[in-house]
Amino acid sequence: MENTISIFDTTLRDGTQGEGISLSADDKLKIAQKLDALGVHYIEGGNPGSNSKDIEFFQRVKGLKLNAKVTAFGSTRRKNSSAEQDSSLIRIVESGVPAATLVGKSWDFHVHTALQTTLEENLAMIYDSFAYLKRNSVEAIFDAEHFFDGYKHNPEYALMALRKAQDAGANWVVLCDTNGGTLPSEIHEIVSRVRAELTAPLGIHTHNDCELAVANSLAAIQAGARQVQGTINGYGERCGNANLCSIIPNLQVKMDYRCISDEQLQTLTSTARYISEIANAHMPVGQPFVGNAAFAHKGGIHVSAIMKDSKTYEHIRPELVGNKQRILVSELAGQSNIISKAQELGLDVNANNDKTKQIMERIKELEHQGYQFEGADASLELLLRDAFGEMKEIFKLESLKLIVEKNNGHMNAEAIVKVNVEGQTVYTAAEGNGPVNALDNALRKALEQFYPSINNIHLADYKVRVIDEKDATAGKVRVLIESTDFNNTWSTVGVSSNVIEASWEALVDSIRYALLNMARITNVHDEPREQLGLVNH
CATH class of the missing domain: 3.30.160.270 (Alpha-isopropylmalate synthase LeuA, regulatory domain)
Structure with missing residues (x-):
């Protein structure tokens, strides 16, 4: 269907290149199961021959019987050789994966500087590699590395690289903003041009070096891309990859595309937090959609309004993504905050209750001493329950x-x-x-x-x-x-x-x-x- 978007998760591969992120084979298997339950379509597990952890992962993941396509990662064949003799390509095929992503050069500057080969040989490397995968019945995805930089420098050659992959039978052609320096308006314009030139379905892979990875991914989808690549919580090298925890709800809730089921969308927050625990990476409290503060309200005027109708200060219902509304209580809080928090706990309180005023004064006094309850919900709940005689000394x-x-x-x-x-x-x-x-x-x-x-x-x-x-x-x-x-x-x-x-x-x-x-x-x-x-x- 035209409005269906394929979700390609690379947390287990590109995400592990982020600083401080290291996953064992067991970690990868746990995350793969969580991603599969979320409903992503592709799970990129790494290079099946690059290290012992990835080798073990690809051996063991077969026993999980996942619905998602487990995808191997590699690169186009070495220069001046053949695909049939390329050890990386051979290992991908021997791993038995249903799909594989190969990264190849589409920027002439990289061909000359990084590969140190001719433009013609690079095109042959792309064609031979994808033809080899297709001969071995592997779904083939071309990640055109540095595509947007290459297109801006030499559009003719960048398009030639894409056509070579398409001619060899690539199932997806993915345009990569590898340096993360392209603007959304540029992404939309270039993807639109490519869409008019190619018949193969397009994907988008962006990095967050300008804090634009999510915006760039959405712009590419609007211009015709039908696969989006990213990671949970935006993990990745340098400033990270496109954050699927923001991309998926924006596409599905705001833009009327279909990515996963509504029931799966409701597990997004728990999935993000579970993976952050496994990766031992603390989630920013203000992370959109899934962060602990994404639907938190502190100002008394705000709280008073959302108690009447949550749409006054919430752009979506938090339950859509498995999150929840939180009322923060601090020295800035008004009675509305106290009342809302107490009602949430099932305590009998109203605006005319002297107990409410006493609690508010007590909280202000404690915060003056240095306490901070907006970041300590559990201590706040205990304080309220103690005040209302709900607790006994354990x-x-x-x-x-x-x-x-x-x-x-x-x-x-x-x-x-x-x-x-x-x-x-x-x-x-x-x-x-x-x-x-x-x-x-x-x-x-x-x-x-x-x-x-x-x-x-x-x-x-x-x-x-x-x-x-x-x-x-x-x-x-x-x-x-x-x-x-x-x-x-x-x-x-x-x-x-x-x-x-x-x-x-x-x-x-x-x-x-x-x-x-x-x-x-x-x-x-x-x-x-x-x-x-x-x-x-």
Whole structure:
């Protein structure tokens, strides 16, 4: 269908070229399954002969029986040789993949400078390579590297490169903005010209060096491209690749193209966050569509309006992409923020409630001390529930001791805690690779006999910020802890002039919130609702 767009994901190949991104074969297989569930049409797994991880991936991915076409990556044959003797092309065919992407030169400058060969030989390299793939029944995709730069410098030769791939039977001709320096208006104009010259279906592959990769991809689709290549969360070399988490909803929700099913679109946010966890790459909170702050509201006037109709300050319903609306509460918040947040939690509150005014003053006072609740939703919820008498004290710290020593060049920490749980005193000790890790381990050790579910939780991130820079090391600090149970993620905050005390405060809130979440599920590990800390009314 004319309005159907093919989604080509290269997170496992181009995405891993991003700084700090490294995936094992197991990681790649997990991500491939998640991408398949999302509904992408092609999953580019890497070069089946380039390294042991990719070799293992292509061997094992066959057993997953994915709906998406697993695609191998390679380049056109070496100069002055034959495709039948090219080891890279042979490995692609032997891997048994249904589809393969070959990158080839379309910019005469690159032919002379990078390949150091003639323009004629480069054209022969393109033709021979794609003819070889087609003879071996492999769906063939031509990534025309540096196409837009090449077209602007020598349009005749750039088009000749595309025609050679088309004549050899390439199923897709993909135009690449490899340096990421082309503008959307240029993309639209050039793709329109190419569309008039070629019969093969076109694709687009852009990079984000000018913060235009998504806009350029959309412009190419409007000009006639029917395949879009990109990565989840925009991972990729230098400034990254085109972000499929923005491209897909823009195409489907805003531009009336069909990419994946509506049900699959609703898994976009969870897919983006899952892959960020596997890649160990923190997602920007303000990432469009799938970021934690994409539908967050802080200003009191805004919140008052969205409580009447969310369309006042939201361009789409967050549920369309699997995200959710969030009301932030801070010293800038008005009563509307407090009321909305409390109602979200099922608390009985209204604008005339004295409790609401007291809570608002308390939040402003705490934020003046350095707390930041807009980045710590879990601590805010606990604060509200405490104020409304919804929580009971689950455990109480009686004493805490930390020992940090450097031994044989290694820094070790030991935490000793004494806590009272359900009237029973528990005394435990645990080691860690740092004081916070040791505290976390000791507290869990003390609580796990009462709340076994605590073993499902781990700390995902830990941040410390000095609030009073002028006081240097004696200044007050704010600690933000992010925790996860792989299904949910929550953040808590602690503030003190002592970093250990601030960390303990945030850590305790994290555990309290986790137990509160468990209380919402009936009979989790046979831990009753009231035991987990939520009061029945």
